[in-house]
Amino acid sequence: MRKVMIRFAVTLAALPAVAAAQVVGFALEPKAMLTDGVIKVVQSPAADSAVFFEFSGATAKKLGQVSVPTNFFGPPSSVAVSADRSLALVSASQRIDPKDSTKFVPDNRLSVIDLTASPLRVVQTLELGASPASIAMNPAGTMALAMNTTDDSVTVLSIAGKQATIIEKLPIGKGSGPLAAAFNPDGRTVLLTRGGDHKVSLYAVEGNRLNPKPLRDMIAGVRPFGVSYCGSTGLAVVSNMGANGDADTISLLDMAASPPRVVDTATVGPAPEGVACAPDGRHAAAAIQNMSNRPPQNPFYSPNSKIVLLKIDGKRLHRIAEAPIGAWSQGVAFLDDSRTLIAETIVDRSVHLLRIEGDALKIAAPSMVFTEGGPMAHGIAGR
Numbered sequence: 001m002r003k004v005m006i007r008f009a010v011t012l013a014a015l016p017a018v019a020a021a022q023v024v025g026f027a028l029e030p031k032a033m034l035t036d037g038v039i040k041v042v043q044s045p046a047a048d049s050a051v052f053f054e055f056s057g058a059t060a061k062k063l064g065q066v067s068v069p070t071n072f073f074g075p076p077s078s079v080a081v082s083a084d085r086s087l088a089l090v091s092a093s094q095r096i097d098p099k100d101s102t103k104f105v106p107d108n109r110l111s112v113i114d115l116t117a118s119p120l121r122v123v124q125t126l127e128l129g130a131s132p133a134s135i136a137m138n139p140a141g142t143m144a145l146a147m148n149t150t151d152d153s154v155t156v157l158s159i160a161g162k163q164a165t166i167i168e169k170l171p172i173g174k175g176s177g178p179l180a181a182a183f184n185p186d187g188r189t190v191l192l193t194r195g196g197d198h199k200v201s202l203y204a205v206e207g208n209r210l211n212p213k214p215l216r217d218m219i220a221g222v223r224p225f226g227v228s229y230c231g232s233t234g235l236a237v238v239s240n241m242g243a244n245g246d247a248d249t250i251s252l253l254d255m256a257a258s259p260p261r262v263v264d265t266a267t268v269g270p271a272p273e274g275v276a277c278a279p280d281g282r283h284a285a286a287a288i289q290n291m292s293n294r295p296p297q298n299p300f301y302s303p304n305s306k307i308v309l310l311k312i313d314g315k316r317l318h319r320i321a322e323a324p325i326g327a328w329s330q331g332v333a334f335l336d337d338s339r340t341l342i343a344e345t346i347v348d349r350s351v352h353l354l355r356i357e358g359d360a361l362k363i364a365a366p367s368m369v370f371t372e373g374g375p376m377a378h379g380i381a382g383r
Contacts (some may be wrong), residue, residue: 007314022336023063023085023115023381025052026344026351027070027078027371031096031104034328034347037295041102048126049080050090052115055335064120069095072376073104074133075180075193075226076274076287076331076344079379081115082141083245087162088113088361088379091132106131106378110146110157112164123162128155129169134377136181136190145190147178152196158208170210173197182227182236184255191236191253193224200238200253201225202260207375220251220262225329226275229255233281233314239272240265243289245300250275250286250310252317266317268308270300274331276311278338284310284317284357285332287343292327305329307343307354309361312349323361325352330376340364346374 048070052063059371067218069092070078077178080089080175082271095107110132112124129148132155137144144164152174156167172178177196183205190210192201198221201214221240229236234256242248250272252264274287290299303341309321326345333342341361348369355364368375 021085022055023052023081024333024335024342025050025079025081025088025090026054026375027090027377028217028370029070029072029346029376030373032063032072032346032374034293037298037301041096041104043101043133048092049372050088050113051370052088052120063115064118065112066120066122068092068113068122069107069109070373070377071095071104071107072330072374073131073348074147076377077134077136077180077226077379078132078377080137080144081379081381082137083139084141085381086114086116087116087141087159089135089137089144089164090350091128091135093131093133093149106150110135110164112162114162114168119198123255124164126157126166128166129153134180136183138183138205139185139187141365143205145181145328147180147192147209149177149179149195149375152176154181154192155251156209167208170212172201173194179225180227182229185229191227191229191238193227193238195223198222198224200262201229214260217263218253218260220253221249221265225273228275230277230281230284230312230381231279232364235277235281235315237275237277238286239275239286241271241273243271243377245270245291245298248272248288250284250317252284252312252315254315263315264317265321266310268319269306269309272308273329274343276333276341278334279336279337282312282338283334284312285334285341286310287325287329287332289329290331292347303327305345307341307361309356311359320359321361323354326350328374331378333378333380335380342378344375344378349374351375
């Protein structure tokens, strides 16, 4: 078992108690480093891996770490954990070119991890379409979707026991560039972001398949990237990642409306790669890269990323707070208490823990720091 340095207390006394244990998995990226704003391949890197924790009340317990292919390219949602906490999926969009160790080439692997085993173990590896940039699992744990960004398709998988089976590779549309997906809490529909043609599409789930014709295509902003449901409130949020140094946005979707529609959009800052909504629907958060992954001489450069907090009130987004985190931010997520947030940054190889206090963001506990790679994606057991 590899050793991981985690600079935080095992007992997180500052965190509010939650009703039941919650499993969170992080994919670690050891192959990429940022040098003067340029992503370079690490020579002779540590093995790719994913590490899993159980949060229960004020206690965080490491469940284990397992070697699986990972990669930073794509949304920070290349990990999915089943609601019953028994299974995890991890996808890899790129790998080091076996013919040129200074370059990345597309990968196509999906790993199935048995979280009930001790130690954790990989029970299956599948080859999907090119560059499965992210993965989403339905609430029942019987179906998963992998976004094949580079070939404009979605791989649909059926899950039974500890095995996943490829059902079909569904074309989304030429130039669509599917990036991320999120299932409605009832499992009957799924939202899919399309960074290539700037659409957010709603699909019906029929059995363990998607109806190939979208129920609705919505326009939220430039290059919709991440997507998150606000629990069972009927709301969802989408990040719009322009990534050009300009102030980008996140959008609020009313999924209970007939038809579903974008009801508000708020400015959050440059490159909101990660987006999350609290289970109680009261807050949303964006992890903005803030041009921290650009060369220092870039006029838009900033030494750190930020978490931007927004209040949801009357189906409107109100920006209320922000907090600096490490450079090259990735994902952000709310834990079940709807007040504690986790956020990943690659440069300092850290997961940051924040807490909402009133209308402010505070540090909830010291950062979790990993020695073998930068955390660049997460998955949380379904609620």
